[in-house]
Amino acid sequence: MANEMMDLLDTTEDVGGIPRRTLTIFFMIDVSGSMYGSKIGAVNSAMEEVLVDLQDVEGADAEIKMAVLTFSDGCYWMTPQPVNLDANWSELKAEGLTDFYSACKELNDKLSVSHGFMDSASGCYAPVLFLITDGYPTDDTDNGDNGINLLKKNNWYKAAIRVAIAIGDDANKSLCENFTGNPETVVVAHNSVFLKKVIKKIAVTSSQVASSGRSRTDSETTDPNTVESTVGNKQVGTIIKEIPEDDDDDFEW
């Protein structure tokens, strides 16, 4: 006769969570000497909050990871591997040169499945590449042509959502535009309050667009032969354009 009655859930092999694609958001942060003071301070406090805010973007569609590459005298991965959002933020210090080319070269290496960061069992979303800089490369042309031309051959770079913040009144906007390939995904930040706000907004927005793909009817059709994330970059650009300049404060650099 029957033993204890057991529910089907208890007698069947456990099923785990739904496989999620990984969205890696790469921060490429200028920590050269000119970033010293309120600029790097604003970046640090923004990044602490970004880690928390991005947890709300994570869901059943995407697992979000973060990779942070800093550059000054050479470049340095703060995250030897992409980290989950429960990681702690270690404060960045600003000193040294602006070795942008070396950072591009390093980023290019890691934008790879076989020897880089893009290895994930259930696949990846096109990453978000986020450049934050206030300066002019010391190991490349002013526009960072050598480094960026290297990246332009990388399919992950091509497919990525690319955003940048140019900091300061003499911000190197053309370097940023060269990096993103689209002036609409570049923001100029003149003060630290706005800088912090805009880092958070852009990080969250671009992750939302990259991972969830909420579409509207006016989405453009893309060239079938390209891996370019045209629609995604356009969506991010549209949202960035709407960010109001904050003039509540008088911080000037």
Place this chain on the structure above:
Amino acid sequence: MAVLKKGQSLRSMNGGTIVVETLLGEGGQGYVYKVDYNGKPMALKWYKADELKDSLNWFYNNLKNNISKGSPNSDFLWPVDLTEWVDGTFGYIMPLRPQGYEEFPAFLMAQVEFEKFSCMVDAALNIVMGFKILHNRGYTYQDLNDGNFFIDPKNGKVLICDNDNVAESGENSGIVGKARYMAPLVVVGKKMPDKITDRFSMAVVLFMLFMRNHPLEGKAVQKKVILTENYQKKYYGENPVFIADPTNDTNGPTMAANRNFLIRWPLMSKDIRDLFIAAFSKDAMAEKASSPIEMVWCRKLLQYKSDLIYCPHCGKQIVFDHDKPVCMKCKQPLNISAYLSVGHYMIPAVKGSTLCMEHLIDFDDERYDPTIIGEIICAKNDSSAIGLKNLSDGVWQYQKGGEYVKVGKGEVIHLIKGRKIKIGSHYVEVV
């Protein structure tokens, strides 16, 4: 960046006062706050003006219409009032999510488990029933995805939220939906969301609820480690292939990424597997063939729930296969001596099986009613004799020797083949 501040006061369209309390969450289109609405705790969704722009006016008018028409039933966290416009945007008031309900993604990520397997089937029934009601009323949902449901893991009850996209047939907000949930023809831009595309999205949600895998993410899609817009369009739009398509295995399951599917698919009844196969067939996805309608899903799901029986040999819950009556766990043959035949349902009469209200109503009403009204029990002195115990408040009748016998609450009818039991205006026959 929360745009409303704690303590901020807003006027409502109906003349009420709204005071903002706390931010509950943020989505692509807006923020959700807990508010005090005329003294009552309610939720406020506040739109991001820069995300919706031209659609905002559409949403405003659509919500106004939905509010005046009223909620289909209390399973919808339906808009009840609108706010005034502030800085080019506005919000709407809806009920708060009650305690006990969890977000659907929490189930998908295995952070929350159903108390029982049958609760998962009840959740599926509640989801389908929600869309049946909307469609019956001439509405379409349009933006159906994993963010639209709250589910109680203890009983499978479902609340449907984000009803601002719900619009009358033919109306469109301009929002086409969320990737992976959008119907293929919407993905490729050939049509706008409607009732048929709602049904595709609903089948995706049901599949994910049961399998914890996406129906179109098999080996072909996994090979693409990078999901660009073009691959997205290809695999979810131009050439979608169901991972269990019996006619095309190019996108079949792999152990690495579809383990959940491989465990759960055999636990579905043949009828349920066939519904998924039909809903995700090449022709149905191209709208060259019809996809199962809600009524069909409801009936097959209820039959499936009735087929979850306890094996009399090993005591484990199994899915009874009417064509092959063998226990899926201990492999012993199952000799089912009788069935309860009611409407479209055939309930194997084994100890522990139940008769519920919905078997009688058969989805003719506005809400799925799983209330148990009868249970199969064995005689204390002879386990081969089975009876149906009346657990309802009503009095049932059956004929015995030309006379009507009344069966009140707690009383048992011996189940003999051919016996007809009258419950209200419905008949249940022992076959």
